[in-house]
Amino acid sequence: MATEIELKLEIGPEQILTLKNHPLLVTLVPSVIELENVYYDSDDRQLATKKMGLRTRYDGQSWCQTLKSKGEAVDGLHLRDEWETPISGNALEISQLAEAGCNRQMIEWLTSLDLAPLFTTRFTRHCWNLVDEQTAIELVLDLGEVTAGNNSTPISEIELELKRGDVTALQTVARQLRAAIPLTPSDISKAARGYQLLAD
DSSP states (O other): OEEEEEEEEEEOGGGHHHHHTSTTTTTSOOEEEEEEEEEEEOTTOHHHHTTOEEEEEEOSSOEEEEEEOOOEEETTEEEEEEEEEEESSSSOOGGGGGGGTOOHHHHHHHHHSOOEEEEEEEEEEEEEEEEOSSOEEEEEEEEEEEEETTEEEEEEEEEEEEEESOTHHHHHHHHHHHTTSOEEEOOOOHHHHHHHHHHO
């Protein structure tokens, strides 16, 4: 199990070039990857009720599955536990979550549910690594959409994920970005957007 600490900011499409030319990023070369995610839940939304998310992800080369806990989200800062393991294809392999430290009771509960795909997210991820002696932050720009049935909504957001150092470093980077670009803190995850589409 790992604890994910990230700060999420919404960005308007017209501000993307300004972001890429920001002094923090302009000298760095980002990695770019296409990601496709499928989110699962039961018909009675057992995972959503517990504010949890379960997905499979394909990055063009390999598959993984991720379980995320409820956690907390305040002013765009998200803290939550997550369990991630590689899988062999696009189907869930719940028992494999034990390899990431997921406890037996949780695995038994998930296995008891009749889980099915509910919605997908597809987006292009641009990733920059901001590293110094004390801190490592992964800055990603995600551009794409969430799709549930015939409904879809765009994804245009920045995520600052703390890999090493103090959480205040995320706020410092966010302030530097927001000084030059109109960005809005977001407490809504991609999974939450999918559930909102289903409700609509």
